[in-house]
Amino acid sequence: MSDADARSEPVAGDADAGADDPYVEVVRAVGHEHVTAEHASTFEFTTDDWLTPAGDCIVGVEADRTPRDFSAEFREACRDADATITATVAAGEPGAEAVDLADPAHVDRIVGRGDPGLALLDERSMVGRTSDYTDDERTVLVHGDGAAADLDRDLVAALADGAPAALRLAVEPTE
Numbered sequence: 001m002s003d004a005d006a007r008s009e010p011v012a013g014d015a016d017a018g019a020d021d022p023y024v025e026v027v028r029a030v031g032h033e034h035v036t037a038e039h040a041s042t043f044e045f046t047t048d049d050w051l052t053p054a055g056d057c058i059v060g061v062e063a064d065r066t067p068r069d070f071s072a073e074f075r076e077a078c079r080d081a082d083a084t085i086t087a088t089v090a091a092g093e094p095g096a097e098a099v100d101l102a103d104p105a106h107v108d109r110i111v112g113r114g115d116p117g118l119a120l121l122d123e124r125s126m127v128g129r130t131s132d133y134t135d136d137e138r139t140v141l142v143h144g145d146g147a148a149a150d151l152d153r154d155l156v157a158a159l160a161d162g163a164p165a166a167l168r169l170a171v172e173p174t175e
Contacts, residue, residue, distance in 0.1 A: 022073040027126070027167040028098065029060030031091065031159030037148035043089070043110065044148075045167050046125035057127070057148045059089060059156070060165040067120035067138060070169075075120040077173040078140070083114030085141040087128050088168040089151060094161035101166055106155035112141030114171065126167070140169060 032051040037043070039057030047063045067075070077083055091106040092099035099105070110128055117134030118141075126140045130147050133139065159165055 021170075022071055023077055023171045023173065025065070025070045025074055025169045026101070027060075027063050027065045027169070029063040029165045029167065031059070031094075031161065031163045031165055032061045033160060033162065035059055035156060035159040037151050037156040037159070039148040041130045041147050042127050043087070043144075043146075043151070044125055044127045045165075048124070059148055059151065059159055060167060063125070063167075066124060067122050067126050067140060070120055074169075074171060075118070077171045078114045078118050078120060079116050080114045080173050081116055082174040084111060084172040085114055086111050086168075086170045086172075087141060087144070088166075088170070089155065090166045090168070091155050091158040091163040092165075094158055094163045096164055099164045099166045101168060104166075105163070106152060106158050108146075108152045108155050110141075110144045110146040110150070112144035114173075115139075115142045118142075 034051040034053050036056050042057040044058045045060040045063045087110045090099050090104035093105045119137040122138035128141045128144050130144045132142050
């Protein structure tokens with residue numbers, strides 16, 4: 001199986017996941033007509049209800065949660081430099097009310113690392129990065145194996161059509 005195939009597999013068994021797993025956080029959002037997902041080093045979800053064409057890293061708007069809302073246990077696990085953080089970006093069909101994480105219309109994953117410098121306290125947005133930059137309160141993972149530009153283009157097209165979106169963040173802390 002290729003990396004692209006592995007990144008696009010369904011998120012089996014996740015349902016509306018996260019409530020009973022302290023190492024999982026789920027953020028609900030929607031796409032927007034200006035989603036282009038062309039940024040080569042970041043991807044972002046924001047609580048803003050608007051997006052300009054310049055926001056080429058933003059893939060979801062109207063996020064219902066931010067890093068400040070994440071559990072203390074989740075945030076602490078993300079501060080482990082050896083932790084693996086998997087960001088699953090999923091979209092439903094345009095016009096649907098929500099995306100079912102157990103059976104999304106479109107899905108892709110970006111896998112990165114934790115870092116002791118992750119504050120995870122922002123009240124507006126969250127950003128995954130391919131770099132090691134942590135000097136803000138919104139970075140949710142570093143050293144990601146992809147960014148907005150690497151997301152599946154069918155997923156991006158659905159988001160540009162206003163499809164419901166979800167960001168599932170799962171951290172695997174070291175023992």
